[in-house]
Amino acid sequence: MLVHICCSVDSHFFLQKLQQAYPKERLVGFFYDPNIHPFSEYELRLLDVKRSCDKLGIPLHVGAYNYEGWIEAVRGLEKEPEKGKRCLVCFDNRLEETARKALELGEKVITTTLLTSPKKSLDQLGNALRLIADRYHLEIAVPDFRKGGGTQEQFALAKEAMLYHQDYCGCIFALSVQRQQQQRWADELSSPLRPQILPSSIEARTVLYEKVMECEAQKIPFKLVREKFLNYRLLRAWVKNSEKEVVPSYVLFYSTCKKEKIKANIEFINEGVGFLSKEEARFIALETFNTLANTHYETLKEMLQNPPTVEIEMAVRNAIMKLSFASLTPLIVLDEVNVGAYELFLQSKTYHDIRENLVFIS
Structure with missing residues (x-):
């Protein structure tokens, strides 16, 4: 089964649930998310997905970062709300590439960790998966792991594993709307002209999680703690x-x-x-x-x-x-x-x- 992966918080829980639900299936991960902006955020999420897959023993393939192609695909849908038409096009964009990868690898079943995201519609994702699978003559898995306290279990697992927990879906349009609603400045969309790592920037978080991986590799006990500060x-x-x-x-x-x-x-x-x-x-x-x-x-x-x-x-x-x-x-x-x-x-x-x-x- 080829599993499209969007982020480590979703995949760490989803992959373990899949292993339990489909014990005879060989799971393979596929990270294809050209919607994620900026590129530094994409690299950070990929870094933590690799870390999660290593923990679970899941082989991972990485698709191209075709941001220009994704932008062209959603052109005209920039102002669509979350779970609107832009999300449908985004699902199709990523799931179609997943289907192509499945044929390349000889996998017959596809699914996506987006199914466990509380910000996504199960119906939208299920329909998108069915249409793509029919076109490429594949089978699909559409489990609902959210019910019965699944979302709470998902976040508990992510906290226990100290995974990188991003606070926006990924695309520039959703980020802009979310920051406006929060009345918060979108510092993800700015970078210094000079080569300097600023506090709480994506680059600073990347350095942090690289250190986390070093600690795990060397079996050094650690914790991640949060603090409020003036940025x-x-x-x-x-x-x-x-x-x-x-x-x-x-x-x-x-x-x-x-x-x-x-x-x-x-x-x-x-x-x-x-x-x-x-x-x-x-x-x-x-x-x-x-x-x-x-x-x-x-x-x-x-x-x-x-x-x-x-x-x-x-x-x-x-x-x-x-x-x-x-x-x-x-x-x-x-x-x-x-x-x-x-x-x-x-x-x-x-x-x-x-x-x-x-x-x-x-």
Whole structure:
């Protein structure tokens, strides 16, 4: 039986239930989900599906990430609601590729872990499976493992196995609607221009689950614990000097301004830090940053191309502000800091967020 897999939370439960319901069937997994956006999220979900399949001893095949083909297939259906026409086309897109893979592998039965997702319609999925199977002369399995407390068991198994539990279906359209309903910023749709891993980003979660896999391989006891925190994203920024020239600048994490654009003078400089007369902003000389961060940047351009970690940025912020509570004061690094007029443009966003941390058990 070829099992189309959408994510580890669904597949970990569904595959075990299939093993119990069809003890004579050889189960083979097939990850084909070009609907998942962005690509980094696709890679993260695939990483955890591989981890789950390894735990269960299920061989896994991976289809191509044909995002352009999927976008073309759902064109005109972008505003359809969950369980609407776009979902039907999405099911057909993925299940037809599953049927083709089944013929290639010599499998005669197909099914999908989408059947166990509480956000999907069993009737829609069952009908889609039947139509595809008839076209390709295959058989189908359409079990309902949700009933009788199945959904609760599914989430309990995922929590026990510490699987990656995504909080949106996968496609950009469903994500946008869900974040609007939650009144939450969709940070999944933004990435820094500089190569830096930001807190609670998809890249940060990928690093976390790679560490999880290392711990499991080395049999190191651990737990994943969640924490609430104030997250931050820099959207756009620049600094102009008194000659109205844009100068290289690096904005440190948590820098926020009430007004996006300010014109102010550096009133005085103390230990390489220039104090602006507005927004409590401070400009830091690169040499001062290097001293505080124990880095060796020669120019701001080098710093922008190879940025420090957020942890280093926070250490510098704490060293400069010397506060026992969170500081949102704008801190901007320049090659040199001089007394005089400057113009600062800064767009940023702070928001409540949740992240997972790895805790080693002694």
